[in-house]
Amino acid sequence: MTTPLQLHPLHTLLARNNLTAAAYLKRVADRHKALGYGAMAFRKEKLSRWTREGTTPERTAQLAIASLHHIDLADVERFGWPDFLLLALNDDRIVLDSPWSPAGTVKVLTDKGGHVDRRGFLIATASALTASLAQWATAAPAVAVGDRGRRVGTGAADLFDVRLEALRHLDDTVGAGQVYDAALLELRLITDLLKDASYSETTGRRLFGCAAEAARLAGWCSYDAGRHAASERHFLTSLRASGSAANPTLGAITLAFWANLRYNAGDPQGALHLIDGALADRRNITSPRVVAMLHARAARAHSKAGEPTAAWHQVDKAFAAYDTAPPPDEDLPSMYWINHGELHQVAASSALTLGEPKRALENFTAALDHADPYDTQREARGTAIYLARQAEAHLGLGEVDAAVEVGHQVIGAMGGVDSARTTDTLTELREGLSSHQDVPAVRDFLAYAA
Template sequence: MSREPNQRLAALMAEAGASNKGLAKRVRETGLRHGRRVGTTHVTVQRWLNGGGIQPETASLVAEALSSKLQRRITPTDLGFPTAASSPVAVAPSYATSLPDTLDVLDRLAQQSLDDEQSSGVLLPESEVNSAVLSWLISHPDTLRVDVPAQRRVGMRDVAAIRTAGQMFMRLDFLYGGGHGHKALRHYFRQEVLPLLSASYSAKVGNALFGAATEISQLLGWTAYDTGNHALANRYLLSTLRLTKAIDDRMMGARILSNMSHQANYLGQISRATQLARAATEGGKGRATPRAMAMYAAHEARALSSAQDHTSAARAMNEAEKHLERADSAEDPDWLSYVDEAELVGEFCHCFRDLGRGPESLRYAERAVALTDPQYARTLGFCRMVLAQSQLLNGELEAAVTTAGLAVEGGDALQSARFQRYVSDFQRDVSSHAGVPAVQAFNTKVRDALADLDDE
């Protein structure tokens, strides 16, 4: 039976000005960048043009090679390789060298569920992260290709829809934890957002579009972090950092570095956390609003507190306060709306707890609980648990157990893997008082709450 010629591949090769030999060479070079040796030759390319089959991973390499040449995102399906689109593809872990490569990596990440084996594993090597951060700090931004011929034209209404969706998913994250909406969010990102980044748009729309896309992408990384899939989160955040270079969005890029510092600190990688926090602060200088700078400084204080650097932590907290005092002097993006006095006080109570300063930790934790809006259920849960730890630090066992019990009764925050660790850490801290009835009742409450969560 004769095969149909692959007209899509032929058309894109013609547009790229790529000969059979030229494309074969590009595919081999692309494979080497991913640590793969492929034997693609001009004969192989001709076989594809004649309608021959192709391995899914090779189809992805062809798409990446032509994306780089054409400076827009090309998928295997665009090339007439429909069977490759649904095939599992290994995710490139590195900071992409070009914008098309970045979009390709994000597309592959968005194919990974939180439970996929490919999305598990270890964080990226520190040397690779440091190289990416340096590149972000010193490299020139991409130049968006505007008004290019494409089947779809993007307008500000499309951008508004993405921003509205981002706000909705962010609210779900605050209320119910990262795992609640991650699946729907990654589907939305892959099906509705990524295709627009390769469409046609004006310079004004393109800048707004990529800004909205980075908000969705970083939220995918953050929700993966909150559920405990740290390898997937790490890759999302690093790729989103690269995405911010498309429009030179230093404020969002610094936010990503700050998020990466937060994750490293949570995982006990204190040196990495401190370096990333400093990079966020330095990267945002002169380009970020005072409110954003307050957030960067607060996360730097968190890392320095974990490092037991009392002097530097105090300096960073003081800087955060000064920045927040000036917050109303500039217009902030919507994604910064949660950064207020309550947020800063909540960060500081963590700092004083980690520094072992009981009275200050207790004072700030009580204030954080009082100030935090209940709509930020997870944040309120964190603050209550730090209050309980602070009360314990000050020798108030009964009060600590009561406070921790209130946090667990909140329920919604339990869907966050990070909150669950706060609870388990507290249980470990009170384990020496296991015979006290209040502690026994608290452990029973935790067990029942987690069982109810499993039954939902």
């Protein structure tokens, strides 16, 4: 049963453990005393103050609660009250702790955990990231299954590949809102075959590969909608499926998208850890475009960490990797969007983050003027986001009129795209322009974009 989203995490904890407020607070008080913090009152009114009146518990009370639920002090610091309580809900234990084997992957694929909508929340600690990368590198691949259900061949995987290709392009055009449910449907269909059908080793690995891509798409759509906890669940599921598929290239793609989430959620070092894991055995990555994407993600992570030298070094490595890539129709179908234009957009975004608006504009221009340009017709969501960053670069150079002109292009590019990231980007642009309301064109734009 889905937990109502309006519930405070503490109420959810009590409900799942069948505890009254008084009984729970007595446990907290006992732990508080056992930790050497002294006596703590445990009248049930205290819980109401914490959950309904917005009162933050004293530091020692938070530490007692964390100890009661085996939550690390570092995570108390990282997430704060009351968000660190979400770690005690155990919605993610199956995806984090199941064996890295085909049976473990199927168990994760059929899990219905993660019911609480934890927007902006990351479920994987630094130690969980490290453990996941190590286990992915040694994951047991799928073997033939011949003793259950009807037998399926590689034709089933071929059909899933076609459907997933269509979903990738739909995501470019209409955004994550509509594509997420379709990706979950594909994942359920694939999972049903993996769980109930017979197949050869080759077919099994192909099906796990399709599951990895469907879960990656679901993770990307969740991220685009601002649902970070759900996104990490899907990315971790995808990484597991890529291990069962014995396909390190698919896993590297997932790690690149997961890194995007981490650095944009305020954890650039975690993002770099994921990228390093993907590149640890780059010889097994079959696509130069995937390698280029990984270096581009590393550049953005370094820029978010305020490390310009490392960021530009990674930009150079991204272009160098791309220069070895074959024509798009000879590379992975999922990498159609990686080209010179995309890499220049990444370079521009990195420059903007590093406080170099002039260098950012040079790369935004190169992204469109290059012989291998960024495709604004295909990439509606990305076009809106990059245009908003271009407007921000103009603002950084004091070019207010140019920023407003590009701002109108942002609104035009957003039409019909369901994407929280795009909406957030426009909000940030409006906030940047708000200090220039003495300019009539700015006032008109802010009224139009409201």
